[in-house]
Amino acid sequence: MDGMGPYDPTVDFPEGPAIAEIAADGNVKPWRPLHVSRRNFLRGVVCSGIVIGGSSYLFSTATPARADVRGVERMMSLTVNGKTRRVDVAPNETLGYTIRYRLGLTGTKIGCNQAECGACTVMADGRTIYSCSTLTHRMRGINIVTVEGIAAPDGTLHPVQRAFIEEIGPQCGFCTPGQVVAAVALLNSNPNPTEAEARVAMSGNLCRCGAYDHYMRGIMKAAREG
Amino acid sequence: MSDVMHNFELYQPNSLQGAADLLDEFDDAWIIAGAKDSLGWFKDRVKQPAVVVDLGGIPELAGIEPTDDGGVYIGAATTLTDVSESTLVKERFQILSVAASNVASPQIRNSGTIGGNISQDTRCVYYRDGFPCYRAGGNTCYANTPTAMNREHALFEVSRCVAVTPSDTAPAMVALGAIMIIRRDGEEMEVPASEYFIGPEIDITRMTVLEPGDILLGIRIPGEWANARHYFEKIADRNTWDFALVSVTMVAKVAGGAIGDVAMVCGGVQCTPRRLTEVEDVIRGEVPGPEMENLVRRVASRGAKPLNFNHFKVPLMENLAARAVRSLA
Numbered sequence: 001m002d003g004m005g006p007y008d009p010t011v012d013f014p015e016g017p018a019i020a021e022i023a024a025d026g027n028v029k030p031w032r033p034l035h036v037s038r039r040n041f042l043r044g045v046v047c048s049g050i051v052i053g054g055s056s057y058l059f060s061t062a063t064p065a066r067a068d069v070r071g072v073e074r075m076m077s078l079t080v081n082g083k084t085r086r087v088d089v090a091p092n093e094t095l096g097y098t099i100r101y102r103l104g105l106t107g108t109k110i111g112c113n114q115a116e117c118g119a120c121t122v123m124a125d126g127r128t129i130y131s132c133s134t135l136t137h138r139m140r141g142i143n144i145v146t147v148e149g150i151a152a153p154d155g156t157l158h159p160v161q162r163a164f165i166e167e168i169g170p171q172c173g174f175c176t177p178g179q180v181v182a183a184v185a186l187l188n189s190n191p192n193p194t195e196a197e198a199r200v201a202m203s204g205n206l207c208r209c210g211a212y213d214h215y216m217r218g219i220m221k222a223a224r225e226g
Numbered sequence: 227m228s229d230v231m232h233n234f235e236l237y238q239p240n241s242l243q244g245a246a247d248l249l250d251e252f253d254d255a256w257i258i259a260g261a262k263d264s265l266g267w268f269k270d271r272v273k274q275p276a277v278v279v280d281l282g283g284i285p286e287l288a289g290i291e292p293t294d295d296g297g298v299y300i301g302a303a304t305t306l307t308d309v310s311e312s313t314l315v316k317e318r319f320q321i322l323s324v325a326a327s328n329v330a331s332p333q334i335r336n337s338g339t340i341g342g343n344i345s346q347d348t349r350c351v352y353y354r355d356g357f358p359c360y361r362a363g364g365n366t367c368y369a370n371t372p373t374a375m376n377r378e379h380a381l382f383e384v385s386r387c388v389a390v391t392p393s394d395t396a397p398a399m400v401a402l403g404a405i406m407i408i409r410r411d412g413e414e415m416e417v418p419a420s421e422y423f424i425g426p427e428i429d430i431t432r433m434t435v436l437e438p439g440d441i442l443l444g445i446r447i448p449g450e451w452a453n454a455r456h457y458f459e460k461i462a463d464r465n466t467w468d469f470a471l472v473s474v475t476m477v478a479k480v481a482g483g484a485i486g487d488v489a490m491v492c493g494g495v496q497c498t499p500r501r502l503t504e505v506e507d508v509i510r511g512e513v514p515g516p517e518m519e520n521l522v523r524r525v526a527s528r529g530a531k532p533l534n535f536n537h538f539k540v541p542l543m544e545n546l547a548a549r550a551v552r553s554l555a
């Protein structure tokens with residue numbers, strides 16, 4: 001079929017004719033990008049699929065995307081686990097990166113980095129969110145709680161943490177910080193959940209080891225023994 | 227493939243006027259509300275807008291209020307959790323609460339917005355992966371070829387593009403006759419849900435009437451269907467995260483055992499939510515029962531044109547329509 005060769009993202013696709021054809025079609029409005037200028041869109045297509053590695057890349061001293069444009073101030077106040085700190089945050093930085101790599105709170109894990117696993121779960125004003133898919137600048141004036149902020153300041157574990165240990169919740173442990181935060185958020189808003197309610201509340205946290213029932217037993221135990 | 231996002235300038239206006247001014251100034255600005263759809267595009271580096279305008283800090287865009295006609299007004303940037311947990315929404319339009327609670331996962335509902343949910347782009351894997359298909363401004367459809375993986379794609383109203391509406395709340399908007407309130411060029415305009423969602427024959431590069439620079443302010447749901455009987459069922463590969471393969475949303479008024487006015491809408495079968503008018507015509511004024519279910523099964527998918535791998539959607543759709551009707555018995 002025409003145009004069905006293997007797709008090579010490094011090769012630009014021809015500009016013009018196809019788009020003019022569509023525009024000429026009486027039923028269709030002239031081609032118009034959804035939100036993106038054509039220039040940016042093409043750049044997007046050309047870049048996609050190229051692996052860019054190296055962590056220095058993460059915090060490149062951001063060349064602004066466009067020289068004539070200035071948005072948010074990078075320096076911002078961020079409140080994590082009750083402490084407010086001034087942090088230098090890039091406009092395109094996610095909360096997960098800020099927490100781990102600027103604040104050094106590496107309890108929060110990045111699993112999928114695309115809102116599909118829950119390893120990065122933190123609380124924002126008491127509600128669970130995926131820190132991998134939240135812009136840090138959105139968190140101004142919001143109280144963030146990570147897994148490091150769950151135990152009491154003197155180190156006494158939260159009932160959820162104790163119950164997860166007793167019920168051998170974690171297997172490999174990678175999903176555990178997210179499971180802990182999600183479970184604590186649940187019990188904060190609903191101290192005596194039914195198992196069905198708990199399963200819904202925990203449904204945004206994957207466990208590749210399949211330790212769901214262990215975690216569930218832990219949550220029900222923490223609720224009972226709170 | 228997910229990666230670090232491209233560099234962009236982020237604006238966080240705290241007023242509607244501020245947002246409108248920014249959108250005027252930068253014609254390539256991209257709006258984010260909960261950003262759950264948008265960050266996917268950016269991380270995959272398929273869309274790289276230079277300017278991003280965050281509507282999250284504009285107070286008048288969030289919140290739910292009763293309206294005089296017994297309906298509700300929902301600000302576009304209200305989170306899906308707030309919509310699904312709102313007692314007002316539950317009291318008047320429980321179907322919307324149920325639909326919102328079926329979106330994605332709890333964490334996504336806690337930050338994703340109702341406005342973003344009904345304005346999100348399609349999930350066609352080829353398009354999302356950056357293939358230069360029709361929808362992306364190119365000249366072919368990668369999903370409609372003999373070897374393409376198209377089990378998620380459309381059965382109806384195909385026009386070059388075979389992508390489907392991904393939203394779980396969009397069908398409820400159509401069923402409830404919701405009115406979208408949009409700000410364009412400083413003026414407010416109202417668009418009924420049935421016209422808000424557009425198919426490829428109108429514009430292959432967009433899913434809604436929203437044009438660059440437009441702001442969806444909110445959604446007004448008229449009182450007409452308040453307290454109506456309702457049915458929602460979403461079939462997806464997993465109950466969390468996955469988009470509907472087919473979903474059915476129905477509101478109905480039942481009096482003396484017979485079905486009065488009814489609206490039934492399917493998601494996941496067409497580029498826009500598909501209103502099942504033939505089913506509605508068959509059941510209006512009739513008493514539900516096994517006979518009616520059989521009839522509904524026969525007409526529900528009339529006109530479907532399955533692609534290579536989505537034939538299963540035909541019986542799925544028929545059964546969902548029949549189950550919706552059974553719930554009224």
Ligand SMILES: Cc1cc2nc3c(=O)[nH]c(=O)nc-3n(C[C@H](O)[C@H](O)[C@H](O)COP(=O)(O)OP(=O)(O)OC[C@H]3O[C@@H](n4cnc5c(N)ncnc54)[C@H](O)[C@@H]3O)c2cc1C
Nearest residue numbers: 257259260261262263264330338339342343345393394442
């Ligand atoms: C892993 C995953 C699973 C998902 N599963 C589902 C699912 O099962 N069902 C489902 O329905 N959805 C699902 N989604 C899709 C979607 O991200 C969420 O439904 C969410 O509601 C989108 O809202 P948002 O505010 O986060 O979107 P945003 O990304 O902020 O916005 C989405 C689009 O709408 C535009 N927009 C948003 N608000 C406005 C406004 N006020 N005015 C003008 N334009 C606006 C944005 O410019 C953007 O193009 C899923 C997403 C992910 C990442």
Ligand code: SF4
Nearest residue numbers: 350359367387388389
């Ligand atoms: S179905 Fe639509 S979005 Fe998907 S490849 Fe075809 S034209 Fe593109």
Ligand code: FES
Nearest residue numbers: 111112113118132
């Ligand atoms: S890392 Fe955030 S959801 Fe997977």
Ligand code: FES
Nearest residue numbers: 171172207208209
């Ligand atoms: S314990 Fe290994 S992923 Fe959950």
